[in-house]
Amino acid sequence: MVLNSCQSIEQEPLKLTERKIPPLQHHQVLIEVNACGVCRTDLHTVEGEIIPPSLPIIPGHEVVGRIVKRGAKVHQKNIGDRVGVPWFYSSCGECSYCRQNRENLCSRARYTGFNVDGGYAEFMAAHEKSCYLLPDNYQDMEIAPLLCGGVVGYRAFRLSDIKPGQILGLYGFGSSAHIILQVAKFLQITTFVFTRSSPHRHQAELLGADWVGPPQQPPPELHHSAVVFTPAGESVPLALSNTRKGGIVSLGGIYMSDIPSFKYNLLWEERQVRSTANSTPQDVNDFLNFARTHKITSVVETFPLDSANQVLTKVKHSQLPAGAVLVMDD
Ligand SMILES: [Zn+2]
Ligand SMILES: [Zn+2]
Incomplete structure (x- = not known):
């Protein structure tokens, strides 16, 4: 689901679009997306309360899927790994904040589904360092809300x-x-x-x-x-x-x-x-480790990918009793 221009969600700004599978850079993996949580930040992005630096963009930053292809220089992830991609995507690695492990405050930080294409899609390319191995004791739809919320x-x-x-x-x-x-x-x-x-x-x-x-x-x-x-x-x-x-x-x-x-x-x-501003890679690792040993119950409802506009409308009007997760067809 592609956002071409920010508009009120009632105008259905997300369009179902056929695209070629993105080519991989050396350090990227290709993820076949199984589920993507819907976060209120997606609504703020789609409606332009926070404006993505460039459009079109694919939203979605609670991405759960499996790696189906690796770039030439990927060393830490394997084909078949189940991974998650959270909101924090990358930072400059050089500024005073990055050097103190406060990457969440980096002025050049990039965010999934905002600066780079996210998970409201069947496939997503991501840097291997932006993907995290997920604990086995959760289904895809259960782990999705853990990645941002x-x-x-x-x-x-x-x-x-x-x-x-x-x-x-x-x-x-x-x-x-x-x-x-x-x-x-x-x-x-x-x-x-x-x-x-x-x-x-x-x-x-x-x-x-x-x-x-x-x-x-x-x-x-x-x-x-x-x-x-x-x-x-x-x-x-x-x-x-x-x-x-x-x-x-x-x-x-x-x-x-x-x-x-x-x-x-x-x-x-x-x-x-x-x-609290966003999160750091350390937060993601620490929280996923916590969730590995302490089973957290997610209260979620699932919807098909092409209903993203309708789901975000419900988020806007607080009409969902539980968290929403988009699931892709097999
Ligand atoms: Zn930085
Ligand atoms: Zn979020």
Whole structure:
């Protein structure tokens, strides 16, 4: 599905197009795509809230498939390997951020389905270093949402500096929070989930949240730290007001509406607010290793590739109860 010009999703800007299989550069592999998760960032790309540097582009950055061909200088991946391609595709490797393993902050970083063609397709060419071997204990559609919602959520979770035995607040309960709630449980962290949606509150309970409530309801006690996944800026002072002294409020979203002004008292006593930008290759490796040993339940619904416009329309209007994954025909 190719994006030729950014438009409102109701105009169906993604077009089903026949293309030749891309020729491989020396370090690239050709992936036969089996599944590709649908992320809200795809909607922002298609509608032009974030504009790809060049068009046409194929979106999709939760790509799961098998390697069917290798370039001449590929050494670390083999034909038949099942791999995933996440949002972070590559960085310059030379700047001060890259040299400190903070590739997520590199000004020349490139992103899958944004700077390079992504996984809303039957085949995708990718640099071997941009593909990651996937754990065997997941089906294709189960692992797809872990590649963006999971990886970026995991970075936000680690930036909250929460420790086993402590209480973590989760604000908003979309794809990332589904996954991070389970990570926290595996690590013996108590979880409080704040969400407006009553179906989401029900799902959080099913996945083992220790307390669930609407955002304005005070929790039974203050949490040590929090991760905010909702894009609503008013969640920030709210989360701070529920955070103990010295705690961190980590913001997991790429986009957030303006944060209302608040009394210094909420930040006083060494509380911190910090944002999360994308992810690094280390985050992907660490999170996939975690998922290898801790089976995470993905709540997903599958759709055919050619329904991408309709699925993104549902994402836009929050009409999907679960994560969406596009699956390719055999
Ligand atoms: Zn760099
Ligand atoms: Zn994403």
